[in-house]
Amino acid sequence: MEHVAWKGRVKPGCKEEYQRRHAEIWPELVEVLQQAGICNYSIFYCGGELFGYYECAKGIAYAQQVQAQSPVVARWNEYMQDVLELEMDPQTGAQPQLEQVFRLD
Numbered sequence: 001m002e003h004v005a006w007k008g009r010v011k012p013g014c015k016e017e018y019q020r021r022h023a024e025i026w027p028e029l030v031e032v033l034q035q036a037g038i039c040n041y042s043i044f045y046c047g048g049e050l051f052g053y054y055e056c057a058k059g060i061a062y063a064q065q066v067q068a069q070s071p072v073v074a075r076w077n078e079y080m081q082d083v084l085e086l087e088m089d090p091q092t093g094a095q096p097q098l099e100q101v102f103r104l105d
Helices: 015-023 026-036 060-068 071-081
Strands: 002-010 038-046 049-056
Touching: 002 060, 015 071, 026 038, 026 060, 049 060, 049 071
Parallel strands: none
Antiparallel strands: 002 049, 038 049
């Protein structure tokens, strides 16, 4: 199982809206994430900063490919632009991965 972590920012004054949208996550987006092998997905908030973590049952490269090719993911990213600031990797179309420097199993 491969692990991915990413970071971002909620735009000022948009925390409640960010949370509301995730509370109403689209079922078709959940399906795409599951097809990509993404599981154990959590997003944490601290002072405007976001930290996301998920596991890839089918590998990171596969998960990135499925997401990059999904019109549902593209729509979700567009939908979130007004409340979220993310740096995107132009090669993968996803957030740059954070480097894992420690893990305790």
